[in-house]
Amino acid sequence: MTPKKALKNTQPPSERVKKHVAAIHTSGILSLLERKMVNVLLLNAYDALLTRRTHTLPIRHLCAMLGWDESNNIERLQDVLRKLASTPVEFNMMEDGKEVWRVMSMLSYGEIKDGTCTYRYDEYLAERFYDPEIYATINIGIQRRFEGSYALTLYENCLRYKVVGSTGWWELNRFKKIVGATASMYDEFKYLKRDVIIKPVEEINRISDIQLLPEFQKQGRKVTAVRFLITENPQQTLLKPVIQDDHEAIRETKIFKRLLEHGIGERLAILWVLQDEDRAQKVVEYVEARARKKQVKGSTAGYIRKLYESDAVVGKTPFETKKEQENQEKIEEEQRKALEKRRTELEAEYLRGRTNEAVNSLSFDDIRTWAQRYAEETGTEKAKSYNAETAEFLDRLERLQFLAWLRKQLTPKIKPAEFKAWLKEKEHDAKKAGGFR
Numbered sequence: 001m002t003p004k005k006a007l008k009n010t011q012p013p014s015e016r017v018k019k020h021v022a023a024i025h026t027s028g029i030l031s032l033l034e035r036k037m038v039n040v041l042l043l044n045a046y047d048a049l050l051t052r053r054t055h056t057l058p059i060r061h062l063c064a065m066l067g068w069d070e071s072n073n074i075e076r077l078q079d080v081l082r083k084l085a086s087t088p089v090e091f092n093m094m095e096d097g098k099e100v101w102r103v104m105s106m107l108s109y110g111e112i113k114d115g116t117c118t119y120r121y122d123e124y125l126a127e128r129f130y131d132p133e134i135y136a137t138i139n140i141g142i143q144r145r146f147e148g149s150y151a152l153t154l155y156e157n158c159l160r161y162k163v164v165g166s167t168g169w170w171e172l173n174r175f176k177k178i179v180g181a182t183a184s185m186y187d188e189f190k191y192l193k194r195d196v197i198i199k200p201v202e203e204i205n206r207i208s209d210i211q212l213l214p215e216f217q218k219q220g221r222k223v224t225a226v227r228f229l230i231t232e233n234p235q236q237t238l239l240k241p242v243i244q245d246d247h248e249a250i251r252e253t254k255i256f257k258r259l260l261e262h263g264i265g266e267r268l269a270i271l272w273v274l275q276d277e278d279r280a281q282k283v284v285e286y287v288e289a290r291a292r293k294k295q296v297k298g299s300t301a302g303y304i305r306k307l308y309e310s311d312a313v314v315g316k317t318p319f320e321t322k323k324e325q326e327n328q329e330k331i332e333e334e335q336r337k338a339l340e341k342r343r344t345e346l347e348a349e350y351l352r353g354r355t356n357e358a359v360n361s362l363s364f365d366d367i368r369t370w371a372q373r374y375a376e377e378t379g380t381e382k383a384k385s386y387n388a389e390t391a392e393f394l395d396r397l398e399r400l401q402f403l404a405w406l407r408k409q410l411t412p413k414i415k416p417a418e419f420k421a422w423l424k425e426k427e428h429d430a431k432k433a434g435g436f437r
Contacts, residue, residue, distance in 0.1 A: 030087065030180070032149035033068065035156075037080050038106065039143055040065045041119060042129060047267055049121070049130040054109075056118045061274055067144030074112055081110035081119070089125060145207045151200035153179045154228075155208055162210055162230050169217055169225040189223050197226065206352070209233055213400075231400050250274070255281050262287075263301035272308060279314070283307045286314045350422055351411055358410040367391045370409070374402055 030038065040062060045055035059077070063069065087106040102124065109120040121129065146152040157178055161167045170178065176186055179196055186192040197214050205211045211233050217225040250256050250273050259269040259280065272280045287304050290296050296303050307314060362370070368391040375383040383402070385395035393399035 030083070030149070032146065032152060033066065033076075034080050034083050034087075035149060035152055036066050036068075036143055036146075038084065041084075041107075041117075044267070045119075045121070045126075046130070047265070049126040053120050053123070053126075054118060055120070056116050058271070059112065059115050059117055061271055062117055064274065065144070077112060077117070081107065081112070081117070085110055091128065142208050146203065148200055148203055150179055150181065150196050151203040154196075154200045154212070155204050155210075158204075158212055158228050158230055159210065161228075162232075165230055167228045167230070169227045171225050172223065175226055193223075201228075205233070206356075213396075229396055229400075253277075255284065258284050259304070262304055263299060264304060268305075280308060282314045346423065346426075347414060347419075350414065350419055353422075355407050355411045358412070359407060364391055370406055371402065374405055378405070 041055070041057070043065075044057045044062075045052075048055065059074075062077075084106040085108070088103050089106055091100075091102045104122045104125050106125075107119050108122045109118075111118040142155075143152065146155070158167055172189070172192070176182065176192065176196070179200075181192060181196045186196060201212045201214055209232070211231050213229040213231075215227050215229065216223045217227070250270050253273065255277060256269050256273055259272065260266065262284070264272075269280075283304055287296060287300050287307065290303075291300055306312075368388065371383070371386055371388075371391060371393075375386065382398060383393070385393050385398050386402075387394060393402055
């Protein structure tokens, strides 16, 4: 490892992990849970990929990041690690003008012991993961929302083309290999289109930060290739409460900031707050009280880490007791804000659903009427490619602009009675959503 490499990428990776394109393209054979595990383990190890071979993650935290509530199902986690240890990762790299092929396993070692997952990467793979020449940025918060393996795989593979707006044409056999659609039934295009293209695209457009529009290339009547047009989700303002960085709230807490002030690494600080925020608070208060009395030898960071990770009993300090008394009003305010935030999330989900229903229910004549109104309001310059006979915009950009405008027009206002009925259908507690009346 050279000093130059070690200094690269000094910004914290947050809940986003740079994933090497070669790894994305060769992991299509993995299940949904296995694909999620790859990204979570990489995110956890990212900061130390060049300095440590062995990485650890508490099982409880691992399952929380996966959005998986079976933390007691150790055998299932063992199966996942076993699969990753036997999954090959292939690289086709250009070196000195020549193509070099390499293969290795996704994980070189895995262990589950005493509530902790321990794992290792091959040194070459770790270096590629840490400093990929071409990479996709995966948001773990968005990843947790995926329910379909094909949808997550397609999302990962389209994400890196977001800037250019299109994946380019993928010949069908290559596309099937990329997403892992190896079943013989997908040799018949109607099943491939239904299960591996249309359904995944609908899921991606509903829950993620991008929207996809598939297009097909034909030779005669046979479809031979597919590509995906990629845009920012036009409902970004509605999605933001859902897909924002799940650790953002932790970074705003005082205990997180105080841990950083003492020299505790960002990822470790987040982990401690997630595991046991109350203990982290007590340990910091205890160490600070002793430090003020000059009773701490060495660094406070080392002492904090030793106390937190041991079974030592740390009592309350007078400072903490006073702070608890003063913070009661603040706690209630935070609870109120949390309820309001949840209400905003539910409203956003409700509006997305109603808007999708409104768009999908439009007839051919309805679309033509809306298109004419769009041209009148925005000017014919933005509707040059519109074909009144087919009610279609031939130009991709004009089509996407029209769809964004149309969704805005059809987004309804929230009617309290309908919204309460929707909450009941979704098995939400209306009171927890903010006390709608």
